[in-house]
Amino acid sequence: MFRQAKWDEPLIFELSKPGRVGFTLPEPVEDIEVQIPEDLMRKSLELPEVSEPEVVKHYIRLAEMNYGVDSGIYPLGSCTMKYNPKINEEFANHPKVAFIHPYQDPRTVQGALQIMWELEQWLKEITGMDRFTLQPAAGANGEFTGVMIIRAYHLDRGEAQRNEIIVPDSAHGTNPASAAMAGFKVIEIPSNEQGMVDLEALENAVSERTAGIMLTNPNTLGIFEEDILEIAKIVHKAGGLLYYDGANLNGILGKIRPGDMGFDVVHINLHKTFSTPHGGGGPGAGPVGVKKHLVDYLPVPLVEFDGEKYYLNYDLPKSIGKVKEFYGNFAVLVRALTYLKIMGRDGLREVAEIAVLNANYLTQKLKGTRGYELPHKELRKHEVVFSAEPMRKEMGIKALDVAKRLLDFGLHAPTIYFPLIVHEALMIEPTETVSKEELDAYVEALKRISEEAYTNPEIVKSAPHNTAVRRVDDVLATKKPIITWRMYKEFKRKGEVDY
C-alpha cells in the first residue's frame, strides 16, 4: 500500500529563531563607507533566521512530500513526462556551463555556441525546418514567438488585413492565448466525429483575413490528423501559414517530420520530447523552427558557424526582436543535446514507436471497462483520452475523483478535463520510459476504481486517503486567497484562519 510522507512541516518563516544564521559571506575588498539617502534605507526586513541544517531538513521533507518522474508513472497527457537521464544533469551542472557569462567574448565561449549550433542542426533534421531559434523559455513562449513571426511575415508582404488565426476546439489553451497576445483574432473551428479537424469547417473559416492555423499533430486526443496534407493545402491556398504545436512530437519522433507535412513554423518542448526535467513547472525550453521564407523574422541573435568558429549574428533587420533575455534557457539546451547524442537516429525512432505502442496497449487493455468510454477513433499515437462520463452519470463519480483515487495507489493522475471536447476527460500519456508492468498496474488501478465506483463509491469520492494531505479545498483557496506569509499573518491576527 502506497503511503506518502506526511510531515507537519511548518513554513520556513515559522522555523525562524532570532540570531540563527544560514550563510557565510566574504568580507568586502575594502571597508568604504557609502551613504544611502535616508529615505531609501531599508527600514525592516522580515526574513526567516535559520541555520543551514534546518534549511536542508526543511526542504528535504518538502521533497519527500512531492511526486516526480523518479517516483513512479506520471502519465499527464500532452506533458510527456518521460524519464530524465542523469547524465544530462551532470552537464547542466558542469562548471563550464555554470560559470560563463552571456556577454563573454565569443572566443571564450566557443563550447557554448557549439552546443547551441549542434542542437539546432539536430532539431532542423528532426522537424524538417530550415532554421531554429533556441531563445524561447517554454512552449507558450515559443508559440508567442511563432505567431509573432507569422504576423511579421504578413505585415512585411503588405497584408495587414490577415489578422485571424484559426485554432481547432481541441487545441491547448496556450494556442488561442498566444495568438491573442500577438494581436490576432482567434477563430475556433469544431472537430469532426473522428476527433480530427473538420475540413468543411476549415474551408468555411479561411479567407483573405487568415494569417494561419495552429495545429497539434498528433492532436490532443492522441489522434493523428490524417487529413494533414489537405489541411495544409486549404490554408496555404488561402494565403495562410501552418503553425505546428510540438507538444505531441513524441508520437511521431524520428518517423515523420512536421516540415514534410506542410508546416511553416514549429515549436518543440525540450522538457517534453527531449527528456529535460520539468522542475515542478519549469525551466523548460521551447525552440522555434521555421522554413526558409520565415528565417528573416527569427529573434536575434542566431548562432552561426563559419567553418572555423561559432558566433552570434544580430544582423537580421526584419527580426521580431527578442522574446526573452539572452539566448534562452541554456542549461536546458545542454541537457537536450546530451540526450540526442545518446539516442541517435534509431533511438529517437524507437522513442516514438514504443510511446505509441504503450499508449495503444493501455487503450486496448482499459477499453470496455465499466464507467469509462473511449470516444473517437481507436488508433492513437502517444496518448489516449478516455471519458468518465458514464461513471459520472451513473454514480456521480467524476474524472476528478478518479484522478484523486489513483494517487492513493502511488500513481500520478492523468491530465483531466482536457481536451475540452471530451466530457470528464482522462488524458493519459504513458511515454516510452515506463515498463509493461507499470502499464498493467495502471490499468489494474483504473479497473479497481471502476469496481469501487459501483460498489463502494464513497471511497472514491473521498479520495485521496494516502497522500501527504487529504483532498485540498480549492474553493476556499479562491474565496479567501492567501498568497504570501504577510497575508497569512494578517488573517491569523484577525483570527480568520485556523490552519
Add this chain to the structure above:
Amino acid sequence: MGKHYIPNSAHKEEMLGEIGFKSIEDLFSDVPKGFVKEFNLPEGKSEYEVFLEMNEILNKNKTVLEMPTFLGAGAYFHYVPAHVKHLIERSEFITSYTPYQAEISQGMLQALFEYQSLIGELVGLEIVNASMYDWGTALGEAARMAARVKKKNKFVVPKHIHPERNMVLKTFVEGADIEIEYVKWNEKGQVDLEELKEKAKNAAGVYVELPNFFGIIEEQIKEIGEIAHENDALFVVGVDPTILGIIEAPGSLGADIVVGEASFLGSALNFGGPRAGIFATKNERALIRQMPGRIIGMTRDTEGKRAFVMTLQTREQHIRRAKATSNICSNEALVAVAAAIHLASLGPKGLEKLGEIILKNTAYFKKRLSEVAEISFDAINFKDVPATFEIPYPIIHERLLERGIHGGFYLKPYFPELGETALLAVTETTRREWIEALVKNVREIINEAEL
C-alpha cells in the same frame, strides 16, 4: 542506442500480440503514405562516448573562474551555497511537473508558496506569482497589465533601460498596440523628472529600474512614483533583489507592480539562462484579476489541515483561452525555489550584509577605476559602473583578453552619446587582486596605445 531508457523495447512482439496488432507499422497506418523516412542523423552513442564528447566541447569555454571578469549588465557572478544546488537537484522536485494534483505535490507547492512569501517580504507587496521566464518578460507582462488595468496604451520607461530588456518589452507590447515612450537621463545618470512629467501624461504605467542599467541607485524613486500616480498610471519598479537588504522595499516606495530577476539568488550564470522573473503586485482586486502567471495559495484539506494549491486560475490560458491575462503556462518554478532556498539561508542579516559588501566593493572599484578612466556619473553605484576611456574601448577589451582578463560591456552600440564607455561590474565574488590586475593592465594598455 537509447534502449536503456525504454524498457518495453524488449517486449514489442508480446505487447503487439496482446492487443491484436501485427507490427509497429500497423500503429502508424494513419500517417500519410511515403512520409515515414529515414532521418539524416548520427547514430546513437554510449553514455561514456557522449561523456567524452560533451566534455571536449565544454572545455572550449573559459569561465569567470579562469579569468577575472568584469561583466555585469544584467547577469552577475554570485556565489551560490552548495546546499542550494543539492536541494533543487532532489529528484522529487526536479522531475515533477506543474503541481496539478495538489495532494501529491505538496512539497513543490509549499516551496513555491514560500518563494512567493519571501519575495513578498523583500519587495513589500502581498501578491506574488510563482515566477515568469525572466525580468524582461515580466516587464513585458507588466506593461500589458498596466494597459489593461488603466485602459490606456502608453508605457513610459527610462531611456537607460537595459537594452536587452527593452527589446523583450517591445516584442511583448507589439500585438497590444502599446506605445513605449522613453525618458532621458539627467547629469546624474538618473531619470529626468521634468521630462517624465511631460511624458507621463496619459500613461498607463511608468517604469523605473533599481539599480538602473548604469548601476545607479535612482534617488528620486519616490518622486517618480508620485508623478506616475498623479497621472493615474501604475508605478512599475524593476529590481535586482540583491539590493533589497539595504534599500527600502519598492512597495513602501509607492510601487504598484514590482518585476525583477529572481535568479540573481540561487542560480549560476548559466550563459544567461534559466532565469526567473519576479512579478508582484498590491493586494487589490482590480490588479489581481489582471495578473499573469501561476499563483500558489494556502488553504486546508477536508480534515482541516493546512495545504497548498494553485489558485485564482480563472485568469489563465487553460480556462480563459484567448481572453487569458497571459499565455504563460510553464514558468521557472525550480529557479524560483532555488532563489527561495538561498534567500531563506541568507535571512535578514545575510541579505543586508550581501548588499553592503556589494556596495562597498563597487565603491572601491569605482575609486580604483577612476585612476584609468572617467566615471560617467556622480552617483551611488551597485555592481555596475559606467566608465569612459581615453582610447577606443574595443582596443582595451582586446588587449585585456590577451592578458587573461575579461573587460566589461561596451555601451557605445546602444548609447553612442556616451562615447568610449563600457559598463564594468563587481559583486561580492570580486577579489581585490582582480581589481588590481584590471587597473594595472588598463593603465599599461592606454600608455602603450598613446605611445
